[in-house]
Amino acid sequence: MSDRPFPDLLRDQIRHEFTAAQQYLAAAVYFDALRLPRLAQVSYDGADDKRAHALRMVQYLLDRDLEVWVGGLDEVISTFESPRAALEFLLLHEQRLTEQITTLARTARESNDYLGEQFTQWFLEDQVTEVARTKTLLAVYERAEGNLFDVEQFIARELRVPPKPDAATPRIAGAARIR
Numbered sequence: 001m002s003d004r005p006f007p008d009l010l011r012d013q014i015r016h017e018f019t020a021a022q023q024y025l026a027a028a029v030y031f032d033a034l035r036l037p038r039l040a041q042v043s044y045d046g047a048d049d050k051r052a053h054a055l056r057m058v059q060y061l062l063d064r065d066l067e068v069w070v071g072g073l074d075e076v077i078s079t080f081e082s083p084r085a086a087l088e089f090l091l092l093h094e095q096r097l098t099e100q101i102t103t104l105a106r107t108a109r110e111s112n113d114y115l116g117e118q119f120t121q122w123f124l125e126d127q128v129t130e131v132a133r134t135k136t137l138l139a140v141y142e143r144a145e146g147n148l149f150d151v152e153q154f155i156a157r158e159l160r161v162p163p164k165p166d167a168a169t170p171r172i173a174g175a176a177r178i179r
Contacts, residue, residue: 006108006116007066010057016100017054019074021047023093026078027086034083036148038155042137046090049130052172053123059173060119083148084141091134098127122170133159 028043061068080086101123108116137151144150 004107006104006111006113007061007064009104009107010061010116011067011069013100013104014054014057014069015071015073016097017050017057018070019076020093020097021050021054022073022076024050024090026076027080027090030078030080030086031083034148036083036152038152038159039083039137039148042155042159043090046130053126055172055174056123056170059171059175062173064115083151084138084146087134087138087141091131091138094127094131094134098124098131101127119170122168 024043024046028040028047031037031040031043058068058070077089080089101120105117105120105124108114108120137155140154141148141151144154
């Protein structure tokens with residue numbers, strides 16, 4: 001078990017998720033600069049997704065009446081050697097996030113924090129999807145032998161409709177509309 005309590009690790013994870021959002025944004029700008037609009041859109045969507053993850057974690061802490069800290073970010077890489085290198089970097093980043101969320105889930109379980117454990121399950125499932133999508137993009141790049149037109153066509157054909165959130169999706173902080 002981690003030597004830190006679940007809420008502390010969750011606060012760290014908020015920083016990791018906001019950092020991931022900025023990392024995806026940096027990759028999106030990189031792809032946009034190369035005139036790769038589909039790869040850019042996948043990355044812009046990834047930035048939105050990771051920001052939403054962080055805000056879901058913020059809302060969980062608020063719902064549990066636990067202190068919330070929103071601070072700085074970890075280092076963000078904004079230049080890449082190639083589109084392949086950018087995809088590899090994003091894959092490694094997703095795998096690191098998966099490890100961090102797995103540690104969160106394990107810590108919640110081992111400390112008998114059943115609410116925390118239940119909360120992390122959605123994120124674990126989402127990470128499986130995120131890693132698989134990034135691995136697929138890298139595999140398509142490899143099969144296309146670097147032909148970015150083929151990669152762009154694959155994205156347009158296969159990744160065009162984002163999945164709709166289900167009822168189990170945790171709420172996002174700030175989503176309430178006051179009229």
